[in-house]
Amino acid sequence: MASGVTAPGVAGVRVPGRGVRHDLRAVKIVLHRELLRFANDRTRLVSTLFQPVLWLFVIGTGLGGLVARGPAQGVDFRTFIYPGVIAMTVITTAMFSAGSIVWDREFGFLREMLVAxxxxxxxxxxxCLGGGLVATVQGCVILAMAGLVHVPYSPGLLLTLLGEMFLAAFTITAFGVSLAARMKTMQSFFGVMQMAIMPMIFLSGAVFPLAGLPGWLGALTKVNPLTYVVDxxxxxxFTHLAVSPAAARTLNPGVHWFGHRVPIGLELGIVALMGVALLGVAIAQFRRSD
Known part of the structure; x- marks a missing residue:
């Protein structure tokens, strides 16, 4: 119920009561603001695409000869790293979206939202929804380059990758928001972001196969959450490619627990559960924010 306060000679003030309808409208407004911020910042679009394109077409081409001489002969190395580059694009964009909270705090806009x-x-x-959607849209640019690295434009494949991209983007945005909620400066946030994200990307199997790794490195990939995004x-x-069994075993071995391959559904479930848990952490951090 709305509350009103009146006094002699003072106009009444009505404060709208909180409810599900107001909360859903707030979700919509914050999401819309994220989309507008992304659409109006073309420099960010270009800069965040530079590194993935560099990995895909420069490093991927340069290292392609190593794959051509190995058991995965006949598979373009760029095709192998393509899923990892998509994940890299989505994860980086999601973290940048989460980092905008620090900007909002520095310029006072966050306080206005918190007192609403x-x-x-x-x-x-x-x-989190806005950051996830923005990162997915950015990932679609890399998705459009599939044909350049011999990945078919199959509708089923594209829809599957879109769903996995959004799931990963939402989870990473929630992780970034939980970090940014307590950060006071952009320098601190990006320092922590680089320290957390770069090792996770390199230990996810994004740029090298998970098969035949030393025991210590294999253990690190199994406890890395991003492994269950890239795989x-x-x-x-790879289910849409015509590759030899030897190439599939080398380049797409999957994640194994105790000698058994982890089902894809379970991997996606792990990412979804992490997203929900990190969302809860981010909400708890915001409730303690001043």
């Missing part, structure tokens, strides 16, 4: 008559959970949810994407790509 809506739950802080709705603000966080709108931020489903690579599995989706």
């Amino acid at each position: 008559p809506v739950s802080r959970a709705s603000i966080v949810l709108g931020k 489903p994407m690579r599995h989706a790509v």
